[in-house]
Amino acid sequence: MVHGRVSRLSVSDVRFPTSLGGHGSDAMHTDPDYSAAYVIIETDAEDGLKGYGITFTLGKGTEVVVCAVNALAHHVLNKDLRDIVGDFRGFYRQLTSDGQLRWIGPEKGVVHLATAAVLNAVWDLWAKQEGKPLWKLLVDMDPRTLVSCIDFRYLTDVLTEEDACEILQKGQVGKKEREEHMLTRGYPAYTTSCAWLGYSDDTLKQLCKEALRDGWTRFKVKVGADVQDDMRRCRLIRDMIGPEKTLMMDANQRWDVPEAVEWMSKLAEFKPLWIEEPTSPDDILGHAAISKALVPLGIGVATGEQCHNRVIFKQLLQANALQFLQIDSCRLGSVNENLSVLLMAKKFEIPVCPHAGGVGLCELVQHLIIFDYICVSASLENRMCEYVDHLHEHFKYPVRIRQASYMPPMDAGYSTEMKEESVKKHQYPDGEVWKKLLAAQKN
Numbered sequence: 001m002v003h004g005r006v007s008r009l010s011v012s013d014v015r016f017p018t019s020l021g022g023h024g025s026d027a028m029h030t031d032p033d034y035s036a037a038y039v040i041i042e043t044d045a046e047d048g049l050k051g052y053g054i055t056f057t058l059g060k061g062t063e064v065v066v067c068a069v070n071a072l073a074h075h076v077l078n079k080d081l082r083d084i085v086g087d088f089r090g091f092y093r094q095l096t097s098d099g100q101l102r103w104i105g106p107e108k109g110v111v112h113l114a115t116a117a118v119l120n121a122v123w124d125l126w127a128k129q130e131g132k133p134l135w136k137l138l139v140d141m142d143p144r145t146l147v148s149c150i151d152f153r154y155l156t157d158v159l160t161e162e163d164a165c166e167i168l169q170k171g172q173v174g175k176k177e178r179e180e181h182m183l184t185r186g187y188p189a190y191t192t193s194c195a196w197l198g199y200s201d202d203t204l205k206q207l208c209k210e211a212l213r214d215g216w217t218r219f220k221v222k223v224g225a226d227v228q229d230d231m232r233r234c235r236l237i238r239d240m241i242g243p244e245k246t247l248m249m250d251a252n253q254r255w256d257v258p259e260a261v262e263w264m265s266k267l268a269e270f271k272p273l274w275i276e277e278p279t280s281p282d283d284i285l286g287h288a289a290i291s292k293a294l295v296p297l298g299i300g301v302a303t304g305e306q307c308h309n310r311v312i313f314k315q316l317l318q319a320n321a322l323q324f325l326q327i328d329s330c331r332l333g334s335v336n337e338n339l340s341v342l343l344m345a346k347k348f349e350i351p352v353c354p355h356a357g358g359v360g361l362c363e364l365v366q367h368l369i370i371f372d373y374i375c376v377s378a379s380l381e382n383r384m385c386e387y388v389d390h391l392h393e394h395f396k397y398p399v400r401i402r403q404a405s406y407m408p409p410m411d412a413g414y415s416t417e418m419k420e421e422s423v424k425k426h427q428y429p430d431g432e433v434w435k436k437l438l439a440a441q442k443n
Contacts, residue, residue: 001082002080002126002322003045003080004044005043005079005080005081005127006043006078006079006081007043007068008077009039009073011040011070012039012066012427013066013433014423014427014429015034016391016394017358018032018034019032022197022198023131023198025197025198025199025230026250027222027223028252028253028254028293030060032058034058034059035053035056035062036056036358037065037066037117038054039053039069039118039121040052040075040326041118045129048338051126051250052121053117053122053123054330054358054359054364055116055301055330056330062089063428064110065114068114069114069118070078070294072111072115073118075094075098080362081122081129085126087148088148088258088336089354092106092119092337095119096115104143104437107309107333108308112332112333116331116411117330119334120330120334120364120416123334124414127412128412130412133412134409134415135367135370135371135378136143138367139175139338139371140394143164145167145170147161147164150299150334150337151340154310155310155344156346157346159314159347164340167343167346167376168343171376182370182373184198185405186401186403186405187373187384189386189401190218190386191211191219192276192388193207193220193388193389193406194219195208195221195233197222197223197225205236207210213385214363215246216404219245220248220276221233221234221247221248223251223267224254224255227410229287230263231267233382233435234267238270246273247271248269249264249272249275250277251263251276252276252277253278253306257286257303260275261289261290261294264297268299274323275294275301276301276303276326277289277303281303281305284316287322288321291321291323292320300323301324302324302326303322303353304316305331305355309332310337310341310344317350322384323349325345325352326352326386327341327352327362328354330354330361331355332358341364342377342397345377346377352383353385354369354385356388357387357388358388360395360416362387363392363409363415364415365412366385366399366415369383370407370408385406386400394418394423395415395418397417397418415429
């Protein structure tokens with residue numbers, strides 16, 4: 001049973017110097033240091049359980065998210081956890097509609113990332129108190145309770161509370177079998193680890209070879225900086241993986257609309273399943289135009305990792321602007337807002353293929369997509385979840401990949417908890433790792 005009054009909320013700036021190895025590099029983010037604002041919620045409950053929440057950042061700016069978390073903290077402190085989850089929609093709205101803080105949002109940017117970190121910690125604590133992994137907490141919830149966690153404001157022209165209940169009610173059929181399927185087979189994944197833009201050809205070949213050996217059949221390559229270089233790298237990776245394996249491309253918002261169409265007509269020979277984030281994440285009509293233009297080439301459009309909120313997703317779906325929808329566990333307002341997007345995607349019959357990687361994104365989003373299959377989409381057709389093989393060793397409950405699939409986590413919580421030692425060493429700027437690096441930079 002959920003209990004305990006929130007007695008403490010702390011937040012840390014945790015950064016990993018991934019830019020040193022070119023990990024995570026793409027056409028727009030050439031030197032990311034994978035980072036997180038890391039929130040810990042404690043209560044006065046005798047069980048001593050804590051809730052851990054993260055939001056993902058790329059280094060500089062993490063300190064701004066930390067400030068925003070501290071600005072939101074008063075909404076959480078001294079609240080009873082039972083009251084929070086008993087009116088989760090109300091609590092979500094309280095965080096996102098703070099009369100002053102919403103001016104620097106609303107429901108977007110730094111303040112929304114901070115909201116995600118706080119809410120992720122609340123969900124982690126709730127699941128731990130129930131003794132279940134988060135996906136199982138959601139799967140076992142009755143449709144009405146689940147729907148009561150969602151804020152439907154701005155969505156009712158597309159998705160009402162009744163629609164959501166109906167979708168979840170239908171999802172009860174065959175649910176047990178689908179849960180069993182997940183526990184034995186896992187959720188299909190694809191890898192982005194082989195082809196970051198900053199990797200040399202030799203590194204790319206080596207990583208491809210290892211991935212093929214490990215049974216990977218779906219690969220994503222970063223594109224967008226130079227068309228000739230893209231063609232060369234795509235040819236290299238396509239030759240290595242062969243014609244039968246699935247290849248996706250990701251431009252990370254690099255192009256204007258006409259440029260995206262022109263560029264992709266040159267890369268079409270490598271038979272990509274999709275082009276991801278071809279243009280600005282806010283350009284709904286731009287995505288729709290690209291989407292329409294690429295139909296004859298058999299290339300889909302995927303986007304979502306930098307969509308501010310459920311309203312942007314609503315419009316992308318209404319405008320037929322995407323063929324693959326990519327939720328992110330830390331960009332949207334945590335589980336609550338992601339649930340609304342999963343339900344809209346089901347209504348429009350668009351497959352969800354989550355964004356993952358970064359710091360802990362794989363750990364978190366696996367819960368959402370496993371729940372989606374069991375209770376919402378009931379399908380694995382054209383569906384897969386991103387996997388990136390970085391930084392899992394810093395997590396207490398790291399993802400388990402078997403035969404290129406995510407195996408459902410069995411530990412209670414949202415898999416958000418990091419190892420204390422890792423957090424201590426990578427705190428910015430006073431952790432041991434950064435003290436050394438910053439001292440070396442000065443010299």
